[in-house]
Amino acid sequence: MAVKDGDLLALGNTRVQLYVTPGHTPGTLSLIFSVYDQGVEHKVALWGGTGLNFGPDRQRILTYSASAERFRGLAKAQGADIFISNHPARDGARERLPMLKQRQPSQAYPFVVEPVEVQGAFELLRDCSYAQALQLDAKKH
Template structure:
């Protein structure tokens, strides 16, 4: 991390803690600490350029978890005895058809089996393709009650490149369970990125080995100078640290490849050896600690 000035005594301990937790392998999450630099000016993403990047091949992370996303934004498919649960639906109908539907077919899965779509939060790169599946396959859409209201009202972000928000369907709150066939997703609402962000918890399998997975539903501090939202993020990561430890979470994935390196891990997995998606409980704890400490550093910077 490079800063234009020496961090204040209030900020420095959090930056140090984040850097220590990041080690040599979690630098992507450490990038959140840039927001603690008073001179940092975030650059809005160039959606058109990001969406033009060639989509990586779809891949199998676990026996019941598949990646069907782009290099820019991820979509994950969980297979169950009752059909497929899709987590996030890409930017628009074209990507839903070409990347998600096409990817499932490439993997030998039937897109018509998409029964449930969980939208992690109310930004268009995650809900934009949902209507494609609703209209073609009758998929049900799950989102938090808070973010359904966000999608129905004034959107935080919008772009003509994104599909329109789906109509309110299944509304969930923190602690809810979404079940399809033999699989149950635990709904953890983690306010911050949006105030209704969902971070799903679920089991993944590799042969007879069961692992506990957490998909962090919204990572970046892209809400401007909003103290309430940043404090919510701090509280969410602190709470999730405890929950992840209690549940033995050893798989930590994202809905953006920039953070979890899913595309690279899929290539490594295909080459053989240990599954790179199994980080281990200690590394999951470190990832959440980096996010929490970067948020605390940013809050201290804003207040100083």
């Protein structure tokens, strides 16, 4: 299926917002959708392109940084309180998944964090990739 930036995909009662976030690859998609835990709605920001999987391509790195900043704003506007990456080693999923088996009904869902932490994840992606571009600039001079 072909999608455009901002398209909405309906999966039963779940609505998934699709955003084009190029950088990792030109067609990377990142998603925002709701999940529910004990009747409480949470917003998931799923970053679709963790990592710079290419060489020293300054423009592509800057595109990645800009995509991270744009998606940060989208996640903030929707109050995202869950950050998930396309790589489970990057978002704490490896540590959090086992917590689900031991979770008691009164305990918080292990993936839920303060929205400021979600913002921080995207700031880190934005800033670290931007620093890579600056490093390339420094090597030229």
